[in-house]
Amino acid sequence: MRVLEPLAKLCAVAAGLLLTAITLMTCASLIGRNTVGITLVGDFELTGVAAGAAIAMFMPWCQLRRGNIIVDFFTTRASERTNAALDRFGALLLGAAMALLSWRTVLGGINAFESQSGTMMLGFPVWVVYACMVPPLVLTAVIGLWQAVLGFGPEVRE
Numbered sequence: 329m330r331v332l333e334p335l336a337k338l339c340a341v342a343a344g345l346l347l348t349a350i351t352l353m354t355c356a357s358l359i360g361r362n363t364v365g366i367t368l369v370g371d372f373e374l375t376g377v378a379a380g381a382a383i384a385m386f387m388p389w390c391q392l393r394r395g396n397i398i399v400d401f402f403t404t405r406a407s408e409r410t411n412a413a414l415d416r417f418g419a420l421l422l423g424a425a426m427a428l429l430s431w432r433t434v435l436g437g438i439n440a441f442e443s444q445s446g447t448m449m450l451g452f453p454v455w456v457v458y459a460c461m462v463p464p465l466v467l468t469a470v471i472g473l474w475q476a477v478l479g480f481g482p483e484v485r486e
Contacts (some may be wrong), residue, residue, distance in 0.1 A: 329392075332471050335387035339464045345386035350378040370450035377447065377457045384461040387468040389424065394480065415474050423472025430465040433458055 339360040352417025354375060390396060398418075403411055447453045 329370055331476070332388075332467070332474065333392060335467055336392045336471065339387075339467065340389035343382040346378050346382050346385070350375050350382075370452070373452060377452060377454070379486070381457050381460040385464045388464050388471055389427070391419075391468050391475070392469045395469045404427040412474070416479060419472045419480075421475035422477055423474075424468035425468045426465050426472055430462055430469055433462050433465055437462065441466065 353368065354371060357371040361367040398415075400411070403414060406414075437455045440453070440458055441455035446452055447454065
């Protein structure tokens with residue numbers, strides 16, 4: 329985890345900076361539209377692609393901090409050992425799902441690159457978004473698999 333935690337933090341900080349930049353761009357576009365009648369063309373496209381990348385970039389930190397929703401209605405009376413085993417199994421499933429999603433995102437990015445697909449207004453290359461999503465998805469898969477194999481450490485379940 330000594331390597332995974334700083335990488336997850338870096339992804340989360342980068343996602344926060346990306347969303348901050350997009351928020352400032354949206355504010356500038358709205359202020360321009362409502363005051364002087366000038367808007368940034370394609371601002372909604374950039375917001376969409378940035379939001380998609382940011383969601384993927386927040387996922388490693390969320391998994392590392394065990395921030396995913398845990399529905400423990402059926403396991404509240406189960407032993408701590410049973411809950412720990414179920415948590416590890418959930419981490420395994422999440423790791424496997426993220427690995428599958430990573431693989432499919434790589435294939436989607438390759439397809440978008442080969443077809444040179446872009447957004448409608450700006451022509452922003454869609455493959456760039458896929459490329460930004462793959463590393464954090466892989467990192468989330470590694471964190472989930474790591475947690476499934478070695479457990480969650482000393483922190484308590486929230």
